[in-house]
Amino acid sequence: MRLASLALVSSLVACVPSPAEICHRGVDLECTRRFECEPDAVKTSDGFRGAYGTSLEACRPLVAAQAKCDEKVSQDELCTGADTGKAFDLSQASACSSERKAQACADFIDPSKTPASCSLRCR
Numbered sequence: 001m002r003l004a005s006l007a008l009v010s011s012l013v014a015c016v017p018s019p020a021e022i023c024h025r026g027v028d029l030e031c032t033r034r035f036e037c038e039p040d041a042v043k044t045s046d047g048f049r050g051a052y053g054t055s056l057e058a059c060r061p062l063v064a065a066q067a068k069c070d071e072k073v074s075q076d077e078l079c080t081g082a083d084t085g086k087a088f089d090l091s092q093a094s095a096c097s098s099e100r101k102a103q104a105c106a107d108f109i110d111p112s113k114t115p116a117s118c119s120l121r122c123r
Helices: 002-015 019-037 046-052 056-067 090-102
Strands: none
Touching: 019 046, 019 056, 019 090, 046 056
C-alpha cells in the first residue's frame, strides 16, 4: 500500500511542470500568437524585431532569455514586474494560457481584451 501511495504521489508531482518549463510554454504561446496575429507592417518594425526577432524560431530563445526562463527555480519567480513578490497560481495561469490561445487575433493583440484569468495568475 505504501508503495502504491508513493507511486501515486510521484506521478502527480511528475505532472507539474518545472518553473522553467512553465516559462518556456508562456514564451512559446506569446511568440506563436505574435507571429500569427501581428500585421506584416508591425512584424517588420524595429520595435517588434527587437522584442520578438525576425521569425518564430528566433523569437523563442530571444524572449526566453529576456524572461530568464532557465533561471526560474520556484513558481513564484514567474511573477515579475508589478507582480514581483506575489504568489503564482498555476490553475489561473493554465486558464490564462487556454483563453489566450482561443482568442481571435484582434483580441489577442488588444491589451484591453486580456482575459481576467491572466491578472489572477499572480496574487
